[in-house]
Amino acid sequence: MVATASAQKKVFLSDFHFDTSSNSIDINLVIPILSSTGNHSTCVAVLLLAIDPHTFLYPLIQSWPTPSTSGETLLVKRDGNDVLFLSNLRFRKNSALRFRKPLTQNTMPAARAALGQEGIFDGIDYRGAPVLTVIRRIPDSPWAMITKIDSSEIYAPISKRISYVAACAVMLLVSIWLGVSLWWFRKRETYQRMLYQTELKLNDDLRKAELSLQEAHGLLEQRVTQRTQELSDANAKLRQQIIAREQLEKRLLEAKKLESIGQIAGGVAHEVRNPLNAILSVTEALFREQEIENNPEYKPYLVHVRTQVSRLAHLMNDLLELGKPIPASTFQNIPLFDLCAETLDLWKSSGMAVNKRAVLSSDHENTGAQVLADKLKLQQVVFNLLENAGNNSPKGSKIKLHLKESDSNGSTNTMATVLIIDEGRGISADKIERIFDPFYSDRKGGTGLGLALVKHFIENMGGTVRIWNNDPPPGCTAEIRIPLATQKQEEQV
Structure with a gap:
């Protein structure tokens, strides 16, 4: 600072600092002493003054x-x-x-x-x-x-002064009462009455001010709560829109995938179906040949050929179904309980239910609920899920086909739910996300089209399907949800 004052030829006042020599707080005042020669001035010395703030400044501040x-x-x-x-x-x-x-x-x-x-x-x-x-x-x-x-x-003197003012007023009134004659008594009463009314008015004004303040606080709290709720509702709506868009994009991608599969399947089926029919016809003709009947060792080979040709034809039909939408004209009102009972009997008679206990149950005594769907496709969905449960369940296990009604619009029931619950080995976590993909199967000999057809049919009929592992194990549960027929639709049947 001394060098700066000498160079700039200005007076400088330092900041507060500790003086290490005296171990106290100082403020330094640096004054350059100049020697002037003509128009030129030269700093010949610097006056350094140490100011002790404890002497004057601190006492002044603390006063x-x-x-x-x-x-x-x-x-x-x-x-x-x-x-x-x-x-x-x-x-x-x-x-x-x-x-x-x-x-x-x-x-x-x-x-x-x-x-x-x-x-x-x-x-x-x-x-x-x-x-x-x-x-x-x-x-x-x-x-x-x-x-x-x-x-x-x-704020303490305010209340004291109010008390002093009140006390002075009382003393003044007492002095006036003692100093005046009796005929002034009436005036004093009038004055007291006016004073009382003024006090009432002041109290009333104070009460009104308090009420106004409380009302303002309540209004502010209400507006904050309202805006918070609006923001929460907007966030929830935005989340719903994002989820809906993601689902729509996913369904669009699946639809494009199924459309591509359908186009490929149509071309393949056109080229393969005629040769398959020819092979099947030749196989059936060979069964009727006298030479084959006299040589039973040929029969197992012909049975194997016929089985594989039928399996391939069934695969072609599944591929064609996977690529086609279900026309709305095939929708009809279907008693859901009756359809499930009929499908369960059909599955039992197919031989797939051997060594397994299959039961049908419902949450409601009224089992006459009707759904709006394509009967054949819905029956195929239930059959495929029963077949899937049977293929993954051990001998002696129980497979339960259970019906219940679920509501999605407040108290109005709009969907019916069917649960197929097995006691099998369940599905591993890394595979459960892919079970509805076409051609995906973890079972030897499976085509990977059964669950893909289930998803395609159910979603085309306005429903949903999902599968999860039971908690607690064993087994898993398949759930399909189908739109219920409205009262008007039931009356038209």
Whole structure:
């Protein structure tokens, strides 16, 4: 600073700092002494004055013009991310240049002052006490001066003065009553009445102000709650739209995949079906040949050929079904319980239910609920799921076909639910997401089209299908949901 003052030929006042030689706080005043020769001046010496703030500045800052239990004047500045207290505090000794607080405590007046704010503020001081504060910046310096007093001390005289005013009024009335004659008594009564009415009016105004404030607080809380609810509803709606769009994109991708499969299947079926029919016809003709009847060792080979040709023809039919939508004209009202019972009997008679117990049950005594669907396709769906459950269930296990009604619109039932519950080995977690993909199968000899056809048929009929592992194990549950026929549709049947 001495070199700067000498070079710039200006007077400089330093910041508060510790003097290591005296181990005390100083402020240095640097005054260059100039020698002028013509228009040129040269610094010949520098006068360095060390100012002890404890002599005059600190006592001046710490003084208060009136008696006060909490009044205090502070000198602060910003030091990095902290506010540094430059003067000793009334309630914290030896705090000058030692005590600091972070600027993040924006309710503290010292932090406001260090950030460059000025004015009158309510806040919380370094003791954690509510205070009323006046902040002013000191020009041409990084310092700010804070004058503060506890809020409790500021507002305490108000109640006292009200008491004093009331006491004085009473004393005045008593003096008037003692000093006047009896004929002035009536005037005194009038005056007392007017005073009482004024007090009532003041109390009434105060009560109205309190009610208005409470009403404003309630209205603010109501608006905040309303806006919060609106934001929550908007977020929920946005999530639903995102989920719906993802589902739509997924279904569109599946539809394109099925369309491609259908086009390929149509071309393959056209080229393969005629040769298959020819092979099957030749095989049936060979069964009727006398030479074959006289040579039974040929018969197993012909049976194997006929079985494989029939299996391949069935695969071609499944591929064609997978690529075609179900026309709405085939939809009809179907008693769901009767269809499930008929399909269960058909599955039992097919020989697939050997060594397994299959039962049909319902949540409701009224089993006459009707669904709107394609009967043959819905029967094939239930049959395929029963077949899938049977193929994955051990001997002696139980397969349950259960019906229930589920509601999706408040109290209005719009969907019927069918559950096929088995006691098999379940599905591993890495495979359960792919079970409805075409040509995916973890069973030896499976085509991988059964569950794909189930999903295709159910979704074309306006329903849904899902499969999950039972908790607790064993086995898994397949669920299909089909739209119920409306009352009007039932009456038209």
